[in-house]
Amino acid sequence: MRPDGRGGWHVAEVKSTASRKDYQIADLATQVWVMEGAGVTIASASIRHINASFVYARERDYLGFLIDRMSDEDVRPITDTRLPVVLQARETLRSEEPEIVPGPHCSDPFECDFKAYCYRGTKQPEWPITLLPRTGKRLAENYEAKGLKELTELNPGELKNSLHERIRRATASGEAFHDRDRARELTKGWSFPRTYLDFETVSSAIPRWLGTKPFQQIPFQFSAHIENVNGAIKHRDFLSLDDQDPRREFAEKLLAAVPREGAIITYNATFERTRIRELAARFDDLSSALRQLADRVVDLEPVARSCWFHRDQKGSWSIKAVLPTIPAAISYSELAVQDGMAAQRVFLEAVELPNSSKQKADHGLALREYCAMDTWAMVELLRHLTGKENRP
Numbered sequence: 001m002r003p004d005g006r007g008g009w010h011v012a013e014v015k016s017t018a019s020r021k022d023y024q025i026a027d028l029a030t031q032v033w034v035m036e037g038a039g040v041t042i043a044s045a046s047i048r049h050i051n052a053s054f055v056y057a058r059e060r061d062y063l064g065f066l067i068d069r070m071s072d073e074d075v076r077p078i079t080d081t082r083l084p085v086v087l088q089a090r091e092t093l094r095s096e097e098p099e100i101v102p103g104p105h106c107s108d109p110f111e112c113d114f115k116a117y118c119y120r121g122t123k124q125p126e127w128p129i130t131l132l133p134r135t136g137k138r139l140a141e142n143y144e145a146k147g148l149k150e151l152t153e154l155n156p157g158e159l160k161n162s163l164h165e166r167i168r169r170a171t172a173s174g175e176a177f178h179d180r181d182r183a184r185e186l187t188k189g190w191s192f193p194r195t196y197l198d199f200e201t202v203s204s205a206i207p208r209w210l211g212t213k214p215f216q217q218i219p220f221q222f223s224a225h226i227e228n229v230n231g232a233i234k235h236r237d238f239l240s241l242d243d244q245d246p247r248r249e250f251a252e253k254l255l256a257a258v259p260r261e262g263a264i265i266t267y268n269a270t271f272e273r274t275r276i277r278e279l280a281a282r283f284d285d286l287s288s289a290l291r292q293l294a295d296r297v298v299d300l301e302p303v304a305r306s307c308w309f310h311r312d313q314k315g316s317w318s319i320k321a322v323l324p325t326i327p328a329a330i331s332y333s334e335l336a337v338q339d340g341m342a343a344q345r346v347f348l349e350a351v352e353l354p355n356s357s358k359q360k361a362d363h364g365l366a367l368r369e370y371c372a373m374d375t376w377a378m379v380e381l382l383r384h385l386t387g388k389e390n391r392p
Contacts, residue, residue, distance in 0.1 A: 008043030018052040029078035056207035125149040131315030171311040183307040183385035190263035192229040198374040209245035223371035243351035269299035336366035
């Protein structure tokens with residue numbers, strides 16, 4: 001809040017998003033309604049959100065990091081509804097528990113904390129139609145009107161999308177779909193030495209290092225398993241925990257680690273390829289080599305999507321969903337870090353610790369083990385997809 005200079009106040013609802021969201025207007029309207037009810041004169045109101053174009057150019061200078069989106073005209077119609085809402089809420093509290101049928105509103109705009117309570121005693125489908133990619137939610141709503149909730153209840157051939165039908169068939173039969181010939185065809189051009197590559201990045205609303213922007217993905221770690229034509233593999237990696245901008249050293253170590261020829265295999269190639277090109281744009285002297293690296297990146301994820309499905313994936317092709325469905329595959333379950341969000345949290349804890357700290361060393365080991373698991377998982381997955389698990 002700040003005085004407007006004419007006896008009133010300007011109210012700014014501060015949000016961590018990069019733009020104004022519709023639901024935030026309701027938040028602001030509630031604030032204004034409460035303040036005016038307490039006798040405060042509100043002259044204007046805004047959503048104050050992060051400026052996604054802001055670049056952190058000087059130490060401790062965040063001027064321009066937040067910008068206001070004036071919202072007076074949007075707020076006023078909502079403030080008029082707040083008293084009836086409060087009265088209705090009080091009446092609800094005085095009455096018996098209302099009977100509200102769970103549905104899509106339970107997750108819009110956010111997941112309701114009482115969702116599990118409202119679904120208590122209700123048998124949920126083991127293989128819901130919603131697990132179908134892209135249009136699963138809409139299809140589920142259509143079939144629920146017919147009394148159908150389980151994917152296994154649908155008739156063969158009823159789903160016109162070939163991928164959806166493949167998922168239905170594998171789910172109903174319990175037999176995994178596996179097209180080895182297709183996998184070999186899709187990957188035959190992936191030349192050796194093959195580098196299985198994965199990045200870990202950190203992203204924060206408030207830029208941490210000079211020259212970075214809000215929410216920018218900053219790579220601080222990579223793992224590379226390098227396979228020669230005979231199947232022999234060596235591992236190289238990099239991890240920065242000194243709380244300095246890691247991008248320059250990351251780029252240099254990446255160029256030193258990855259062979260100058262051969263396919264660079266990733267899972268969801270857009271992520272790694274984009275990070276490499278961002279580094280190329282940042283460092284002119286490394287730009288040519290980095291762009292050549294980016295041009296060699298190939299993607300294992302669409303190969304898995306085309307050639308493999310096991311019902312335990314529950315409609316997901318994330319590598320952590322696919323890997324447990326492969327016989328005798330490695331597991332993330334024993335790792336201290338098991339996903340990318342946990343890796344970010346551990347990294348941010350580690351950079352604040354003294355270099356001599358045992359906890360920092362433990363964090364570093366956990367991060368290295370996790371990132372190495374991601375690239376070794378790709379080795380195992382590709383060998384399984386192509387039917388070459390017994391290579392040395």
